[in-house]
Amino acid sequence: MASVSIENSVADAKQKRSRPSRLAPNYWPFVLPALLVVSAVIVFPWVFTLWMSVNSWTLGQPRTFIGFANYVRLAQDMRFWESLWHTATYTALSVVLPLFFGTLAALIFDAKFPFRGLLRGVFVMPMMATPVAVALVWTMMFHPQLGVLNYLLSFLGIGPQEWIYNQFTVIPSLVLVETWQWTPLVMLIVLGGLAAVPREPYESAEIDGANAWQKFRYLTMPMIAPFLMIAVIIRSIDAIKSFDIIYAMTQGGPGTASETINIYLYNTAFAYYDIGYGSAMAVVFFFIIIALSFVLLMVRQRANWSDMETK
Amino acid sequence: MTTSILKPTRRGFLAAGAALGGAAMLGGRPASAAVDWKKFSGQTINVNLVKSPRSETLIKYLSEFETLTGIKVNAEATPEQQQRQKTVIELSTGKPSFDVVHLSYHVQKRQFEKGNWLADISGFLKDPSLTDASLTEKDFAEAGLLFAKDSKGVLRSLPFSVDYWIVYWNKELFEKKGLSYPTTFEELVTAAEKITDPSTNTYGFVARGLKNANTPVWTSLMLGYGAAPINAQGKVDTLSKEAVEAAKLYQRLMTKAAPPGVSGFNWAEAQSAFLQGKIGMWFDGVGFAPPIEDPQKSRVVGKTGYGVMPKGPAAQAAGTFGDGLGVVEASTKKEAAYLFCQWAISHDMGARLLQAGAGVPFRQSILADTKVREGVKMPGAWLDAVAGSGKISKLALPVVIPVTEFRDIYGVALTNMIGGADPATELKNATAQFEPVLARSEG
Numbered sequence: 001m002a003s004v005s006i007e008n009s010v011a012d013a014k015q016k017r018s019r020p021s022r023l024a025p026n027y028w029p030f031v032l033p034a035l036l037v038v039s040a041v042i043v044f045p046w047v048f049t050l051w052m053s054v055n056s057w058t059l060g061q062p063r064t065f066i067g068f069a070n071y072v073r074l075a076q077d078m079r080f081w082e083s084l085w086h087t088a089t090y091t092a093l094s095v096v097l098p099l100f101f102g103t104l105a106a107l108i109f110d111a112k113f114p115f116r117g118l119l120r121g122v123f124v125m126p127m128m129a130t131p132v133a134v135a136l137v138w139t140m141m142f143h144p145q146l147g148v149l150n151y152l153l154s155f156l157g158i159g160p161q162e163w164i165y166n167q168f169t170v171i172p173s174l175v176l177v178e179t180w181q182w183t184p185l186v187m188l189i190v191l192g193g194l195a196a197v198p199r200e201p202y203e204s205a206e207i208d209g210a211n212a213w214q215k216f217r218y219l220t221m222p223m224i225a226p227f228l229m230i231a232v233i234i235r236s237i238d239a240i241k242s243f244d245i246i247y248a249m250t251q252g253g254p255g256t257a258s259e260t261i262n263i264y265l266y267n268t269a270f271a272y273y274d275i276g277y278g279s280a281m282a283v284v285f286f287f288i289i290i291a292l293s294f295v296l297l298m299v300r301q302r303a304n305w306s307d308m309e310t311k
Numbered sequence: 312m313t314t315s316i317l318k319p320t321r322r323g324f325l326a327a328g329a330a331l332g333g334a335a336m337l338g339g340r341p342a343s344a345a346v347d348w349k350k351f352s353g354q355t356i357n358v359n360l361v362k363s364p365r366s367e368t369l370i371k372y373l374s375e376f377e378t379l380t381g382i383k384v385n386a387e388a389t390p391e392q393q394q395r396q397k398t399v400i401e402l403s404t405g406k407p408s409f410d411v412v413h414l415s416y417h418v419q420k421r422q423f424e425k426g427n428w429l430a431d432i433s434g435f436l437k438d439p440s441l442t443d444a445s446l447t448e449k450d451f452a453e454a455g456l457l458f459a460k461d462s463k464g465v466l467r468s469l470p471f472s473v474d475y476w477i478v479y480w481n482k483e484l485f486e487k488k489g490l491s492y493p494t495t496f497e498e499l500v501t502a503a504e505k506i507t508d509p510s511t512n513t514y515g516f517v518a519r520g521l522k523n524a525n526t527p528v529w530t531s532l533m534l535g536y537g538a539a540p541i542n543a544q545g546k547v548d549t550l551s552k553e554a555v556e557a558a559k560l561y562q563r564l565m566t567k568a569a570p571p572g573v574s575g576f577n578w579a580e581a582q583s584a585f586l587q588g589k590i591g592m593w594f595d596g597v598g599f600a601p602p603i604e605d606p607q608k609s610r611v612v613g614k615t616g617y618g619v620m621p622k623g624p625a626a627q628a629a630g631t632f633g634d635g636l637g638v639v640e641a642s643t644k645k646e647a648a649y650l651f652c653q654w655a656i657s658h659d660m661g662a663r664l665l666q667a668g669a670g671v672p673f674r675q676s677i678l679a680d681t682k683v684r685e686g687v688k689m690p691g692a693w694l695d696a697v698a699g700s701g702k703i704s705k706l707a708l709p710v711v712i713p714v715t716e717f718r719d720i721y722g723v724a725l726t727n728m729i730g731g732a733d734p735a736t737e738l739k740n741a742t743a744q745f746e747p748v749l750a751r752s753e754g
Contacts, residue, residue, distance in 0.1 A: 058752070059403040060426035060712075144572035145512060145584055165572030165580075167730060253522045254574040255726035270396045271715045 046286075052279035059273035070280035079256060080281065083264040084288075086171065087240065090260055093175040094182070094239035099231060101179060102186025103224075107216075109187065110194045124184040131181070135248035138177045139164070142249075164250050167257035174258055177245055182238065186231045193227030194220070229300050236296060240289065261285050345439045351647040352381025358651060359398055359409035360388040361634065364598075364669035365472050366413065369655055372663065376654045382647050395419065402428040402639070410642040411651050414468065416458035417527075417632040417708045418715065425712060429467040429637040435649045436466060445676070446653060454631045454704045455673035468637030469652045470673035472664065474596040475700035476531050476630040476707065478618040479603065481611055484513065484591045493621045496535055496560060499592070503568035506591035515568035515591040517581045520729055522722035523715070524577045525561075528594060529725055531630030531707045533557035535623015540717070541709035547749060549721070549742045550735075553625070558725070558734035565729045574729040586610060596632065597700070600693055601668040617696035619703065629700035630707030633673065662686070671697050712752040713745075720745045 053070055057063040074080050109120050126134070141147045142163035150160040163173040201219050210218070243262045246252065252259030252267070259267075265285065269278030360366035366388040373384055387409070389397060395418065401407040403426065414423060423429055435441045436448070448456060448466075455470030478499075480492060484506050493499040503515030519525045530540055538553035548554065565573055568591075570584055578595050585593040586602065588610040602608045603615050620629045636652040638645050654660065658680075661672030666686040677683055678698060687694055708714055724737035 056751075059399050060422055060428075061752075143580065143583065145570050145589070146587065160571065162572040162575070165575030167574070167726075170575070250575065251521070251523070253726065254520070255522050255723045255730075267715075267719070271392075271719075272713065273399060 049279045049282055052276055053283050055276045057274075057276040059275060063276075066276070070277050071284075073277065074280055074284060079259070079264065080261075082256060083259045083261045086258060087260040087262075090171055090175060090178075090242065090246075090258075091236060091239040093172070094178040094242070095232060095235045097175060097179040098183045098186045098235055099228065101183045102231065103190050103228065105183060105187040106190035106194055107220075109191060124188065126181045127184040129181070131244040132248050134177065134181055135245045139249050142173060164258075165254065167254045170250055170254060170258045174246060174249060177249070178239065178242065181245075182235065186235065189227050189231045189234075190224055193224035197223045226300075233296050233300065236292065240292065261288075346443055347440050348380045348650065350440070351644070351650065354644050354647045355383040355385065356411060356642075356644050356647050356651060357409040358384055358386040358411040358413075358648075359394065359407075360386060360413040361394045361415070362388040362390045364601075364667070365634070365664060368664050368667060368669050369660070372660065376651060379654070380647070380650055382650065384651060391415070402426060402641075405641060407639055407641055410639055410644050410648040412637050412639055413471070413634060414637060415632075415634050416470075417706070420458060421710050421714075422712045423637070424461045424467070428640055430640045430642065430645050431465050431467065432469070432638055432645075432649055432652075433466040435646070441646060441649060442653060443657070445658065446656075450674045450676050452673050452675060452701050452704060454706060455633060455635075457706060458633050459635055468635040469656050470633060470635045471656055472598075472634050472670035473673050473701075473704075474598050474632040474671070475697060475704060476527070476595060476620065476632075477597050477696045477700055478620060479585060479593040479595070479600070480616040480618055481585070481588060481591055481614060482616045483588070483611075483614045485616075492616060492618050495621050496532075496623050499621050500560070500563060500568075503564055503591055507568045511589075512570075513589045513591075514570045514584075516564045516594070517569050517573060517576065517584050517590045517592070518565070518594040519577055519581060520565055520569070520573040520726060521575055521577045522726050523718040524722070525725045526718040526722045527630060527632070527707050529557055529561045529721065530709075531594075531620070531628075532560050532623070534628035534630060534705045534707065535620070535626055537623070537625030539709065540721075541711060541749075545711075545753070547742055547746050549738050549745075555735050555738060556624075558728060558738055561725060562728040562734055566731070574726045588614070597671060597693070597697055600689055604689060615690075617690070617693040619696055619699040627703050628705040629703050631700075631704040632707060675701075711749060713748050716748045717745060720748070 054065060054067055055063050056066045056069070105123065109116060109123070141149050142165070144150060144160055144162050144165055147163070149163065153159070153161065162169060164170045197220065201223075202215060205215050205219060241262065242260070243266070246258055246260060246263055247266070250258045252263040256264075261281065262285075265278055265281045268274050268281060272278075360369065366386075370386055370388060373386060376382070377384060388394075394413070395415070398407070398409075398412050398414070399419075399422070401409070402412075402423075407428075412429075414420070436446070451459070451470050452473060455473060459466055459468045459470045461467050478492075485491065485502070488502075488505050490502045490505060493502050499516075506513060506515035518528045533539065533554055536553035536557050538548065538551055538557070540547065540549050540554065542548040570590070573581075576584075578599060581593055581595060582599055582602065584590050586609045597617075600617070604612055606612050620627065636655055638648040638652060642648050656672065656674065658674070658677055661674050661677035662680070662683040664670045664672055665677060665683060666688060668687075668689050672678065678694075678701070684694060709717060711717065721738075721741050724732075724741040727737050728734050
């Protein structure tokens with residue numbers, strides 16, 4: 001009897017093992033369309049970019065295989081390193097500032113006061129505007145002689161500033177535009193988080209004598225942390241790939257003071273037509289983004305949704 | 312039956328009268344009757360244009376060409392940067408989607424030559440069945456022919472519109488300081504510095520300071536020192552005494568007499584500043600003039616002078632830029648495409664271009680035509696500046712493939728100079744960067 005059951009279970013196991021291999025060919029036709037699309041729009045461009053990056057190829061001229069020479073050139077290219085630094089600075093500021101002001105705005109709009117709905121609507125309006133249109137309007141506002149910003153500053157007794165027309169103030173000025181446009185997005189995300197926060201812990205804290213700061217620091221912050229993390233991820237992705245606002249406002253100038261990797265890559269590939277070198281830059285940029293995504297995912301794990309739910 | 316001039320028959324007299332009348336109606340260009348405009352009727356050609364007032368003029372009157380020839384035209388006009396990318400990418404594939412291409416000579420000439428992308432149209436120009444007798448090489452300004460012919464002297468395109476760099480000057484500000492229009496570089500600097508008064512937000516000079524856009528300002532100044540960035544041997548020559556002097560002049564004008572923030576100014580910002588009436592001189596292309604005389608946009612209507620570039624220490628030269636129309640080598644409808652190019656640069660179309668202030672034709676006969684000049688809406692001084700610049704015209708940018716890199720690399724150096732960097736050192740660094748780029752492109 002025992003031997004029969006063992007034989008049966010062995011047969012079952014064999015059947016289970018053999019099932020996937022027997023059925024797999026039937027599944028392929030269903031997977032194929034998606035596989036083809038992914039191959040065409042993701043895998044092929046990626047492999048082609050890799051291939052181009054090991055070639056010297058300028059449009060209108062013959063292509064030659066040069067191995068890793070483009071990568072070596074990249075390592076020695078000061079303009080590339082500067083653009084990397086500009087990208088890092090721009091991204092960091094474009095994440096931190098909207099996060100700070102967005103959280104502050106969410107806390108304000110979470111409170112009840114007259115015309116709150118109307119003001120929320122007004123507050124999110126910048127987010128709806130087209131980036132290039134925003135860039136053109138801000139460019140006019142930043143004009144050192146004709147811009148409204150210097151006119152407004154004159155009322156405060158502050159002298160005219162050069163904004164995007166100065167190599168030292170150009171990145172902060174661009175970040176100002178980015179912050180103005182994307183703070184509402186962070187506000188909406190955090191506002192969603194605040195709406196889900198339970199009231200009971202605050203009542204307990206009040207009984208224990210906690211002040212407003214302590215309630216924010218030890219209750220609100222931990223409970224909205226997952227939402228803040230989502231805002232950080234979205235803002236980081238947006239900021240690192242930012243192109244339109246920078247290109248429309250400064251084209252990477254004055255000089256190369258606001259040239260991010262995106263702008264440098266674009267110029268290399270589509271203004272200098274140096275496709276090989278531009279591809280090498282794209283490959284390096286791709287790995288930087290992969291690394292950043294990995295770090296963000298790890299941090300997100302730490303923000304720990306499940307812990308909050310079980311507590 | 313025999314006839315003679317002394318004893319004309321009735322029939323002979325009528326025939327001669329009809330011939331003379333016909334010739335008079337054609338404005339003394341009887342050979343134009345030989346052009347068979349309808350020869351390629353029924354064909355369809357695709358035309359790729361740069362979006363600008365010039366292409367808008369062409370598109371506006373396109374139906375006239377279609378009626379004249381029976382050729383259907385699909386014209387596409389895209390902004391300059393995008394058009395350049397699109398045309399280069401398509402031409403490099405060998406199968407472009409267009410038969411006629413609009414090219415910016417000062418940026419694309421050498422690149423198009425090296426790629427063999429444009430058809431040889433020398434034969435078409437000599438063919439009376441394809442070319443109106445009034446269209447001859449001699450009619451083009453010298454710069455136009457330099458642009459249109461390749462290094463072997465083969466005609467690869469028809470010069471369409473020229474852009475000379477002139478000095479726009481505010482007569483009111485000059486009068487206030489008792490100054491007259493400068494005739495030399497030294498006078499230019501002196502006038503610019505005298506007009507400058509930051510306390511009233513008034514500045515003597517403005518030009519492009521933004522990287523890339525600023526390079527033609529420096530190279531145009533360099534022409535006055537009798538120098539060019541690339542020498543006759545095709546080598547980079549930007550460390551010469553003349554090149555450094557021109558850079559120093561640029562630095563002096565842009566730091567001592569230009570408004571704050573000028574290092575980020577492209578032509579649009581410079582133009583806006585000049586239109587407000589607080590700038591003494593603005594140095595840029597003739598094509599930017601129309602808004603100056605538009606009361607809706609300008610505070611300097613009727614107060615602006617248009618001056619030919621003052622004389623430098625070695626020469627007087629107007630930096631010249633231009634665009635043309637070429638027939639694509641890969642086109643299967645070259646003759647029809649050529650007819651379009653010819654129509655686009657014709658007397659009538661050139662006159663329309665000039666009178667609308669949309670551009671300046673390369674053809675001298677159009678500029679010299681009194682009737683055409685009478686119809687020009689811009690002030691006479693502008694037209695005089697155009698004609699005067701034509702006489703001292705010099706190509707302002709080197710004819711090399713990596714023009715954009717040249718403009719970018721030296722543009723950064725010039726921006727740094729506005730920030731206070733030493734011109735000689737900046738040029739040294741820029742030259743070290745550009746030399747290998749040039750070597751790679753021609754290698």
